[in-house]
Amino acid sequence: MASMYMYVVHTTSLLLLLSTGYITSENNIPKIRGVRFLLTVNDTWADPPGCIKTVATDMIAPDVPVNKSQNITVGSCDHGPLNYTVLSPGLNHNKYTVRLTFYSSVIEDAEPPTCDLSWNGTYLIPKNNTCTGPVDLLPSCYTTDSREGWYLTYYWFHLLEWEFEDDISA
Numbered sequence: 001m002a003s004m005y006m007y008v009v010h011t012t013s014l015l016l017l018l019s020t021g022y023i024t025s026e027n028n029i030p031k032i033r034g035v036r037f038l039l040t041v042n043d044t045w046a047d048p049p050g051c052i053k054t055v056a057t058d059m060i061a062p063d064v065p066v067n068k069s070q071n072i073t074v075g076s077c078d079h080g081p082l083n084y085t086v087l088s089p090g091l092n093h094n095k096y097t098v099r100l101t102f103y104s105s106v107i108e109d110a111e112p113p114t115c116d117l118s119w120n121g122t123y124l125i126p127k128n129n130t131c132t133g134p135v136d137l138l139p140s141c142y143t144t145d146s147r148e149g150w151y152l153t154y155y156w157f158h159l160l161e162w163e164f165e166d167d168i169s170a
Ligand SMILES: *[C@@H]1O[C@H](CO)[C@@H](O)[C@H](O)[C@H]1NC(C)=O
Pocket: 042, 043, 044, 048, 049, 050, 051, 052, 154
């Protein structure tokens, strides 16, 4: 009797999983649950060649208020929280645009650096088998900002990894 009950429960939950496995937005595009970034900062308050550091962030969920966001330490160059929202469909015919803001400790009297990072939810493949010139296979965006209109700081953001809400392997 008990095993029969278990069987029914298992079958029901399997059907439930199959029918709700895809959590999609209105336009039938799977929603993004989290993103890991590569964040590079070049601070030019330091003597040339500047203070340059790249870090990989943890998986960050979208739409988190800045006071609940994790503090990201970029070596001794910078630190601060980063938050983002996902536009889907994204800009320029892409499926997704991550619109991010990095609350850089370097920027005091100006808007924090922000940029838009667009891709189609797939890994990029080289257009060519022959490797000539710079090839960037991680979706990325780049911006600059300055502290009190002084000391330009350079920011690179790369999309290292992402998770969809329907990704049951995660
Ligand atoms: C970082 O900024 C400094 C100062 O402007 C510059 O000399 C250096 O080339 C920059 N490094 C990179 C990797 O952009």
